Amino acid sequence: MNARGEIPQVRLAVIGATGTVADAVLWVCRHFPEQFSVEAIVARKNVDKMQQLCDEFQPRYIGLTDTEAAKAFPAGRYASTLFQGPEALEEVVRLDRIDHIVFASSGTMAIQALRTALNEGKDVSLANKESIVVGGPWVLPSIQRKGQLRPLDSEHNALWQCLREERTDQVADVFLTASGGPFRDDDRETLAQATPEMALRHPVWRMGGKISVDSATLMNKGLELLEAMRLFDLRADQVHALIHPDSLVHGIVTFIDGSSKMLYASPDMKQPCAVALGFPDRLPLSGTGYTVAFPEHLQLTFTPPDTDRFPCLALAQEACRREGPYPALLVGADEVAVDAFLQRRISLIEIPGIIEHVFNRHSGAAPESLDEALAILEWAKAEARKQVGQIL
Numbered sequence: 001m002n003a004r005g006e007i008p009q010v011r012l013a014v015i016g017a018t019g020t021v022a023d024a025v026l027w028v029c030r031h032f033p034e035q036f037s038v039e040a041i042v043a044r045k046n047v048d049k050m051q052q053l054c055d056e057f058q059p060r061y062i063g064l065t066d067t068e069a070a071k072a073f074p075a076g077r078y079a080s081t082l083f084q085g086p087e088a089l090e091e092v093v094r095l096d097r098i099d100h101i102v103f104a105s106s107g108t109m110a111i112q113a114l115r116t117a118l119n120e121g122k123d124v125s126l127a128n129k130e131s132i133v134v135g136g137p138w139v140l141p142s143i144q145r146k147g148q149l150r151p152l153d154s155e156h157n158a159l160w161q162c163l164r165e166e167r168t169d170q171v172a173d174v175f176l177t178a179s180g181g182p183f184r185d186d187d188r189e190t191l192a193q194a195t196p197e198m199a200l201r202h203p204v205w206r207m208g209g210k211i212s213v214d215s216a217t218l219m220n221k222g223l224e225l226l227e228a229m230r231l232f233d234l235r236a237d238q239v240h241a242l243i244h245p246d247s248l249v250h251g252i253v254t255f256i257d258g259s260s261k262m263l264y265a266s267p268d269m270k271q272p273c274a275v276a277l278g279f280p281d282r283l284p285l286s287g288t289g290y291t292v293a294f295p296e297h298l299q300l301t302f303t304p305p306d307t308d309r310f311p312c313l314a315l316a317q318e319a320c321r322r323e324g325p326y327p328a329l330l331v332g333a334d335e336v337a338v339d340a341f342l343q344r345r346i347s348l349i350e351i352p353g354i355i356e357h358v359f360n361r362h363s364g365a366a367p368e369s370l371d372e373a374l375a376i377l378e379w380a381k382a383e384a385r386k387q388v389g390q391i392l
Helices: 020-031 047-057 067-072 088-093 111-119 129-142 154-162 188-192 209-217 219-232 270-278 311-322 326-342 348-361 370-391
Strands: 010-015 036-043 061-064 081-084 100-103 123-126 149-151 171-178 239-243 249-255 260-264
Touching: 010 020, 010 088, 020 036, 020 047, 020 270, 036 047, 036 088, 047 061, 061 067, 061 088, 067 081, 081 088, 088 111, 100 111, 111 123, 111 129, 111 370, 123 270, 129 219, 129 326, 129 370, 149 154, 149 270, 154 171, 154 219, 154 249, 154 260, 154 270, 171 219, 188 348, 209 219, 209 311, 209 326, 209 348, 219 239, 219 311, 219 326, 311 326, 311 348, 326 348, 326 370, 348 370
Parallel strands: 010 036, 010 100, 036 061, 061 081, 100 123, 123 149, 171 239
Antiparallel strands: 171 249, 249 260
């Protein structure tokens, strides 16, 4: 609050600006322009959508991490500074004019920039689970104050809201919900015939290719279990997944006295983005057209996931228990296997076999630094590519 009692605008940088999570972030900015100014947008290579966003928000800074896309971008049309290549992330997060950085991209490219942002004292809203799963032990110690890092994924945002005034040592268990994906009720024979088009038709969420396939195999929920362990300082036996087809309850926390809290909200990203951006206040979404009708007769269904039909979740749970190199192995192997499936080089049910192969082939020690964790990640990718080649 300034001398006149006004709340100054929060100056935002949005990394992964052309993705679906960023769509929700920018929706919040669009409805609360007096509170949020979009100062910087960064993407990998979607030049057309970046131009649309520049036309609308007029950011001071633009970043394209793909150098060929940066060359194709008509920078002369805008009174903005253009950052190019992988170093664009670090350059943007260090800008003095940025107060709050939204990491809405997928993959591990942003890990170093995330750590830099936290070290610089910037507020961070995070929807990049790979960065925490792989780099959490070396990134999270950079947090300087409560509320500096705010989870954006709806499940972790729900747990964060439930735990806002609670102590972690009072927590018994946490539950992250999953819709079950497009193959929730299918048998293994049907899964063997699944095509990329079928896997991308998620029944609830609109997402990119990688995360849609991960949701179809329940790997996404497994990665979220690992992320929850890191974010909330929990053990593997405290984090659980539940199938909840309606996707209205996003997270549940059970406490040592037997009581529970759960967060009920519409199955989209607008509410968690509003909570993260507006923290510690809640933004009044009632005037935006965003509503959640609480039914008079509410019935909620939760069932345990079937890890026999969805072994990717079991492999992620194994990585939770074993920790050490296994989170990085999981992320690297899964990235390659999903890409091979999307290219129709392997079937959906061959994805867990590639991951298990990588687990079994690795004989190294646990990483002791972020560089070592990233090296294990790259080793896992290379080993997974070899295994994909043998399947063909």
